[in-house]
Amino acid sequence: DSGVTQTPKHLITATGQRVTLRCSPRSGDLSVYWYQQSLDQGLQFLIQYYNGEERAKGNILERFSAQQFPDLHSELNLSSLELGDSALYFCASSPTSGTQYFGPGTRLTVL
């Protein structure tokens, strides 16, 4: 158990809909990262927050947005969902030194 929690574990929704994925980092970790992992694909970095501020952006679509709240939990919002958005979404948190601790992921299925 990494100490990072993600909810929900599974999410099934329809095209065009909007969903919110939630992540609680390890106690004391200020950085939160979001990744997308499609079937047989690597980890695609989406976005990083550090202590509430956006720190780095990766291949995040304009339909996706994220935020980190004062209690350091983070939410990833996915809107106008398409079939191709079906994937595992991981959150990771980090203290220092680049070591990231990953949550169990949210499996999103768009029908």
Added chain:
Amino acid sequence: QQQVKQSPQSLIVQKGGIPIINCAYENTAFDYFPWYQQFPGKGPALLIAIRPDVSEKKEGRFTISFNKSAKQFSLHIMDSQPGDSATYFCAASIGGYQKVTFGIGTKLQVIP
């Protein structure tokens, strides 16, 4: 732009063999190189990590070799076991609190 190139993408070895996964990076500012292990349906977990001032690091059956001049590093798994079957990702980052760049991953299968 793939800043960390990982090979091979898949690897099959027999139990007891020594699978080797290679990674190469371009950005000389990278100063932290972790390896992650991911089992199906689970999140990646940190396996072992190295900094460029060290040429080799061992943790149990896992060894990282690092060649700073060649900008390459590799993971060796000694006496591999079927339980080591997983996807392995190399990664690189610059300092603390920085974005980590991952390799494409290597799917390892260890057959009994």
